[in-house]
Amino acid sequence: MKDLLFFLSLARQDRWRLALGAALAAASAVTGLALMALAGWVAAAAGAGTVLVMGALIGGGGLRLLALMRPVLRYSERMASHDAAFRALARLRLWVFDAAAPLAPGPLTALRSGDLLARVTRDVDALDALYMRMTTTLAAALAALIAAAVLLALTAPAALPAVLGLYILTALVLPAAAARCSAAPGARAVSASALARAEAADLVSGLADLKAGGADARVIARLDSASVNWVGAQRQLNASARRHGAILSLAGPLILIAGFAAAHAGGAPPALAALAGFAGFALFETALPLVQAGEQYGQTRTAAGRLRALSATAPAIASAVRPAPAPASHDLAFEGVRFTYPGADKPALNGLDLTLPEGARLAVTGASGAGKSSLIRLALAFYAPDAGAVRLGGAPVPTLDPGDVRSRLALAGQRAELLSGTVAENLRLARPDANEAALWDALALARADKFVRELPDGLDTWIGEQGGLISGGQARRLVLARAYLRDAPVLLLDEPSEGLDADTEADIAESLAVWLDADPRRSALIITHRPRLLALAHEAVVMEEGRVIERGAPEALSARGGAFARLFPDYSSEAL
């Protein structure tokens, strides 16, 4: 309930629109009640031959007026309440993104992408019942209840206890029973559908690899089991809805008959007894949405809980409330850094000391798992060190504005991260206002211009889901071009020439040197196993088990006969 109240409070900005929807819903319900009651009165009075000419005229005119008002009010209410609800949902989606963004990629890596998608889409959609139904349904029920009480008190007071008693029973007990029955299957439906989406996303994104490894049948079986679970929960919800629907369809005529009988027994003439019965019937109609809200309670509550859990997850680095002033220099330093990934049993970085002064070119090498990529993740403030400090321009990174930190660092990561979009869209992630000439310059530097010109639509060619329609080497060059386009003073490159042929690698090394030479303040940290790129660096370090074990100019390290020389026995000839 606390979660639901929290999400209701998020719609504060839409309160006047929600209030307008509620007022129109109340007016529509009262009009419906008046229409039914008057119709009952006119029909019964005319049938009994007691209706006076004046009464018939008033009754007939009133009926026509109410019959016209009812659809107009209903339409206006739907427009107002849907408008308010959609605005609230749009705001809620932004809230979810705001909650998720600081978690990326650190704590968010624990969440499967399909599950995250389910939160942003299905869970947010499940809350529409909260915004769409909550206020309008309650307002309509309350207004109709008061109107019916007044009408019956004035016309057929004997029917009052029966009609109101039965209504309150229907409007309170049935929704409560529906909420109770839907709680467990509703929660299961939300969790199972999120799981099914996560399995489906994994299947789609990794289908080729899964097929190649013969693991597709296993993932399909998991998807199948999640879907069966989801359908089972949905069936339970439908069965519960049918049960409550059947009770509701009995309750309507029952209130009608009870209202009529009680009024008649109290001495009311047939026309007023009919009025009482039909007023009860119209009143009962407002109980239906209450029961529907009860049916959705389980799903709405679970979705709200899942969204709140996302916002309650602590980011790897909390943004400084008052960030330290942006430092003047771009020196990057790791001082005694120790870091263990959440849930891991051994540290990825263990006493790392490393400096990348402004204008320097540092190559980082070492065996797989030595911690090379992890140091980049800490530099980008994706994670905070457990001990020691990462400093930019002398200031600890967590004290700085994360946006400022990331604007000074450009990354071409080990995994060529491309979005499903065009070449231009992928490049402009680095600089949204870049013109075409700037895009081509960056592509030329990364030796990617030739292949992009040969694509069917050049810059506007769609490169597929995660760049799936271009080769691994082409993807790598696009990511490098994107890092150049960003034009940040510190360039972080993680295996930039992996998967490229020797000529392209040599071209890239040359253009990288030109780019770095163009501004003496530009610095680069290059993680690589390729002698061609190592030769670009003023200094190289060898990492082992999360720390630096050797540091020096590549030529000197090669001559020293230590770890570097063991990794690159033919360095001198290969670096040429």
Ligand SMILES: Nc1ncnc2c1ncn2[C@@H]1O[C@H](COP(=O)(O)OP(=O)(O)OP(=O)(O)O)[C@@H](O)[C@H]1O
């Ligand atoms: N997200 C993660 N969660 C848990 N452990 C991780 C995670 N990422 C990396 N590790 C672990 O941290 C250690 C260092 O990994 P890292 O990726 O930094 O090594 P690396 O030197 O870049 O290796 P490679 O050259 O293979 O990329 C490894 O033992 C790895 O298994």
